[in-house]
Amino acid sequence: MTAIDTAGLKTMFDEISVAIEADRDRLCQLDGVIGDADHGIAMALGFGAVRDALAALDLSAIEPTALLNTAAKSFLNAVGASSGPLYATAFMRSAAAVKGKAVLEDADVVAMLQAMAQGIRDRGKADIGEKTMVDAWQPAAEAAAAAHAAGKTLTEILDAAFAAAERGAEATKDMIASKGRSSRLGERSLGHMDPGAASAVTVIGAMRKGLA
Amino acid sequence: MQTKKIINDGSRSVDEMLEGILAAHPRHLKSAAGSPRSIIARDGPRRGKVGLVIGGGSGHEPTFLGFVGKGLADAAAIGNVFASPPPNPILECAKAVNGGAGVLFMYGNYAGDVMNFDMAAEMAAMDDIEVRTVLSTDDVASAPRDQRHKRRGVAGNFFIFKAAGAACDRMLSFDECERIARKANDHTFTMGVALSPCSLPQTRRPNFEIGPDEMEIGMGIHGEPGIARGKLSTADEITDEMLDKILDEMAPARGDKVAVLVNSLGSTPLMELYIMNRRVKRMLDDIGVSIHATWVGNYCTSLEMAGASVTLMHLDGELQTMLDHPCDCAMFRAG
Numbered sequence: 001m002t003a004i005d006t007a008g009l010k011t012m013f014d015e016i017s018v019a020i021e022a023d024r025d026r027l028c029q030l031d032g033v034i035g036d037a038d039h040g041i042a043m044a045l046g047f048g049a050v051r052d053a054l055a056a057l058d059l060s061a062i063e064p065t066a067l068l069n070t071a072a073k074s075f076l077n078a079v080g081a082s083s084g085p086l087y088a089t090a091f092m093r094s095a096a097a098v099k100g101k102a103v104l105e106d107a108d109v110v111a112m113l114q115a116m117a118q119g120i121r122d123r124g125k126a127d128i129g130e131k132t133m134v135d136a137w138q139p140a141a142e143a144a145a146a147a148h149a150a151g152k153t154l155t156e157i158l159d160a161a162f163a164a165a166e167r168g169a170e171a172t173k174d175m176i177a178s179k180g181r182s183s184r185l186g187e188r189s190l191g192h193m194d195p196g197a198a199s200a201v202t203v204i205g206a207m208r209k210g211l212a
Numbered sequence: 213m214q215t216k217k218i219i220n221d222g223s224r225s226v227d228e229m230l231e232g233i234l235a236a237h238p239r240h241l242k243s244a245a246g247s248p249r250s251i252i253a254r255d256g257p258r259r260g261k262v263g264l265v266i267g268g269g270s271g272h273e274p275t276f277l278g279f280v281g282k283g284l285a286d287a288a289a290i291g292n293v294f295a296s297p298p299p300n301p302i303l304e305c306a307k308a309v310n311g312g313a314g315v316l317f318m319y320g321n322y323a324g325d326v327m328n329f330d331m332a333a334e335m336a337a338m339d340d341i342e343v344r345t346v347l348s349t350d351d352v353a354s355a356p357r358d359q360r361h362k363r364r365g366v367a368g369n370f371f372i373f374k375a376a377g378a379a380c381d382r383m384l385s386f387d388e389c390e391r392i393a394r395k396a397n398d399h400t401f402t403m404g405v406a407l408s409p410c411s412l413p414q415t416r417r418p419n420f421e422i423g424p425d426e427m428e429i430g431m432g433i434h435g436e437p438g439i440a441r442g443k444l445s446t447a448d449e450i451t452d453e454m455l456d457k458i459l460d461e462m463a464p465a466r467g468d469k470v471a472v473l474v475n476s477l478g479s480t481p482l483m484e485l486y487i488m489n490r491r492v493k494r495m496l497d498d499i500g501v502s503i504h505a506t507w508v509g510n511y512c513t514s515l516e517m518a519g520a521s522v523t524l525m526h527l528d529g530e531l532q533t534m535l536d537h538p539c540d541c542a543m544f545r546a547g
Contacts, residue, residue, distance in 0.1 A: 033420075036436055037420070037434075042295055045292070077298050081295035082296070085324070180323045
C-alpha cells in the first residue's frame with residue numbers, strides 16, 4: 001500500500017509541468033494540423049500556473065482536496081480556452097473524490113483518475129469515439145480500476161492506465177472528430193492524432209512518474 | 213525559422229497590447245477594478261439597460277474590444293491569443309455592466325468559449341445576474357446548412373454584435389434584445405479565404421502550411437482548415453465562389469437589401485479588399501439586391517494572416533434600423 005500525501009501530489013504536478021513543457025512544441029504541431037496550433041501553449045501555461053500556485057501553499061497545513069482545488073483554480077484562470085474548463089473540472093472532481101482524506105491510498109488514486117475522466121466527459125459533453133481527450137482519459141481510468149480490482153500494485157495500476165491512454169490516443173487517428181474545434185473538418189481530421197488525447201497521455205505518464 | 217514580429221515577450225503580448233489600447237482610448241475604455249482582462253465601456257452601461265458582454269480570444273483585433281462603447285457592446289472579456297478567456301474576467305464584465313435588466317453574452321461558437329462563458333453565466337446566476345447567451349454562427353464554410361448551430365462565428369460578429377448592441381442601447385426588453393440578437397445571427401452569412409498563415413506570438417511559427425500558389429476557401433479565423441484547397445485564382449473568381457455560397461443560403465429576392473462587410477484577415481491590404489468589393493457590388497446589382505451600407509477593412513483579423521472574408525447581412529426594416537443606430541466605440545463609429 002502506498003500513501004500519497006500533499007507533498008506527493010505536489011511532486012505529481014511538478015512532474016506534469018515538466019513533461020508538458022517538454023512536449024509543448026509537439027502538441028502545438030499536432031494541433032496545427034487539425035486545430036489552431038495553441039494546445040501546447042495552453043497546457044504549458046496551465047500546468048506552469050499550477051506549479052507556481054502549489055509552490056506557494058503550506059503543504060503541511062492542507063489536505064489533498066484543498067491542493068487539488070488550488071490546482072483547478074490556477075489552471076482555469078491562467079488558460080481559459082478548452083483545456084482550462086476541462087482540466088479545472090477534472091481537478092475539482094478529483095478533489096471531491098478524495099474529500100476528507102489526509103493521504104491517498106491506491107483506491108483513492110483510482111477514484112481520482114475516474115473522477116477526472118468523468119469530469120472531462122461531463123464538462124466537454126463528449127463520449128468515447130469523438131476524437132477528444134476523452135478517448136485517452138476514459139480508457140485510462142477504466143484500466144486503472146480494472147488493475148486495482150485485480151489486486152495490482154500502484155505502479156502496475158498506473159502502468160495500465162498509461163498503456164490504455166496511449167492506445168486510446170493512437171486510436172483517435174482513425175476517428176472523425178465530432179466534438180471540439182476539429183469537428184468542422186469532417187473526414188479531413190482522419191489520420192491525425194487528437195492533440196487533447198496526445199497531451200492526456202503526457203499528463204498520465206507524468207502522473208505515473210510522480211506517484212508510483 | 214521564426215516569423216518576424218514587433219513584440220517584446222510573446223507571453224506578455226496580450227497584456228502589453230491592452231496597456232497600449234487603454235492608453236490610446238481613455239475616453240472610451242477602462243478595465244474593471246482588479247480584472248485587467250475585463251474591458252468596460254466608459255459610456256453605455258446604465259440602470260435598466262440590458263448589458264451586452266462580448267469576448268473571446270485575442271488576435272482578432274479590432275474584434276472584440278474595439279466594439280466596446282456606447283451603442284454597441286458594454287464590455288469585452290479578453291482571452292489569450294486564440295483562446296477563450298477564463299470565467300473570471302467574463303464574470304467581472306457581467307458585474308460591471310449589469311443594470312438590473314439582464315446581461316446578454318454574445319461570442320463566436322467555439323467549444324472553449326462555450327465552456328468558459330457557461331461557467332461564468334452559472335457564477336453570475338449566483339450573484340443574481342440573469343444571463344442569456346446568443347452564439348454567432350455565421351461561417352457558412354464550417355458546417356452544412358442543416359447544422360447551422362455547429363458553425364463558427366467569424367467576421368459576421370461585427371453585424372451581429374452591432375444589431376444586438378443597438379437593441380440594448382434603445383432600452384428594449386431582455387426578450388426583445390435576445391430576439392434581435394438571434395435574428396441578426398440568422399440573417400448573417402460569411403465566407404473566408406486564406407492565402408498565407410499567421411503565427412502566434414508565443415511560437416512565432418506559421419500555424420499551417422500552404423503552397424506559394426495555393427489558397428484555402430473556408431479557412432477559419434484561427435487557421436482551422438477550410439472546405440477546399442485550390443490554386444490561387446483571381447479576385448473575381450474568389451469573390452464569385454464565396455458569394456455563390458452565401459447567396460445560395462441567403463436566397464434574397466430582387467429588391468431585397470443587404471449590408472456588406474469585406475474584411476481583411478490581417479495582412480491583405482485595402483486595395484485587394486476594394487477589388488473584391490467591386491465584384492460584390494456587380495454581382496448584387498446583377499441579381500437586383502441593393503446594398504444599404506458597406507464596410508471594408510480590418511474588422512475581424514487573424515493576426516497577420518493573408519486573406520479576406522465577405523459577409524452579407526440580409527436586412528429587414530428592423531435590422532436596418534439597428535445597423536443605422538449610432539455607436540461610438542474605441543475602434544468603430546456609426547451614425
